[in-house]
């Protein structure tokens with residue numbers, strides 16, 4: 095099998111004690127079969143996706159809470175719950191996380207929310223998207239496995255996050271994107287000095303290409319953060335769940351609205367919330383998880399509404415390019431979670447995305463990228479449709495920075511007036 099050649103050329107995890115902290119194995123999400131922690135991502139028995147399994151700290155939630163609160167101001171405060179070594183905070187990393195949870199009362203007023211509304215603003219990460227979280231965990235695994243080149247297939251944000259993390263940690267990087275992304279994302283992916291390759295095709299073509307490269311000698315020794323390191327990568331999204339609960343005073347939100355690209359983030363937020371309940375760090379109460387997509391790439395939303403368990407691939411056509419994955423790997427798991435928790439999956443069109451970006455900006459002073467327009471727009475729609483309860487505590491994710499997707503709002507946003515530098519000219523403009 096293709097994965098084997100990579101594995102045999104790198105260090106075995108067993109030779110690095112403590113490299114994965116509380117993680118004990120990889121387990122198949124379909125059949126439950128367990129494997130040694132290694133650079134593998136598919137089950138040998140059934141080809142199902144693998145995920146990290148833990149023996150989490152038990153018995154002393156108070157002690158763990160104090161230890162977390164006294165930890166670093168980054169995702170590394172949650173090291174006891176992640177597949178990373180205990181001293182991870184001392185290793186070179188961008189130290190992402192602990193982004194603001196913003197109480198959004200003015201937005202709540204506009205949306206008719208009477209309960210608490212919060213924006214988890216992940217644009218505050220080092221490369222201005224939530225991807226720094228997932229990459230940080232994958233880099234630790236890459237180090238342990240002896241990979242020297244970091245790579246990924248990306249819709250844009252991931253390429254920048256990998257480029258930057260590789261620069262900080264001293265890896266070579268070579269990342270792959272669809273060739274027609276927003277300028278902000280292309281420049282950010284290139285500026286850190288690694289190789290950036292634009293592929294003539296959409297994200298699903300890029301991803302297919304990377305799967306081929308992994309099996310080829312040309313990709314030997316390469317850690318693809320979202321392919322052969324995907325089980326580790328995914329775990330980074332748990333930190334969003336941890337932070338939200340800690341920032342709410344160790345309390346679960348009632349409802350959380352999450353954007354869906356591959357669906358990984360949404361499934362791992364659910365995993366993180368379940369872990370906090372199991373450990374006893376938060377009270378065991380029901381919560382609902384809602385998924386948000388752009389209408390122009392809404393395979394999961396379409397399946398949810400049709401009551402299907404399978405997700406039919408789509409050809410993406412939307413301004414929300416960071417979410418434009420037409421064949422989302424975690425789609426079926428997202429459907430399970432939305433249904434199990436009593437949530438839903440909804441989509442909004444490009445115009446609604448732009449309106450929502452502007453709504454969030456003018457009510458809360460947060461400039462979101464298109465993915466944030468998707469979550470805020472979907473939240474509005476879910477309230478209007480009676481699917482999201484406006485009287486409860488709701489957290490809406492903004493996963494990226496509006497400066498990366500200026501094109502989305504530029505055509506309808508600009509100066510109120512252009513005047514001569516005179517008071518008369520200003521008065522004529524009618525702005526006084």
Ligand SMILES: *Cc1c(COP(=O)(O)O)cnc(C)c1O
Pocket residue numbers: 223224225251252353354355356357358359360416417463465493494
């Ligand atoms: C990658 C990304 C997501 C979600 O990705 P998943 O593949 O679903 O985990 C959300 N928002 C932004 C801005 C992203 O770049």
Ligand SMILES: [Zn+2]
Pocket residue numbers: 122123124125126127137138139140141142
């Ligand atoms: Zn399996």
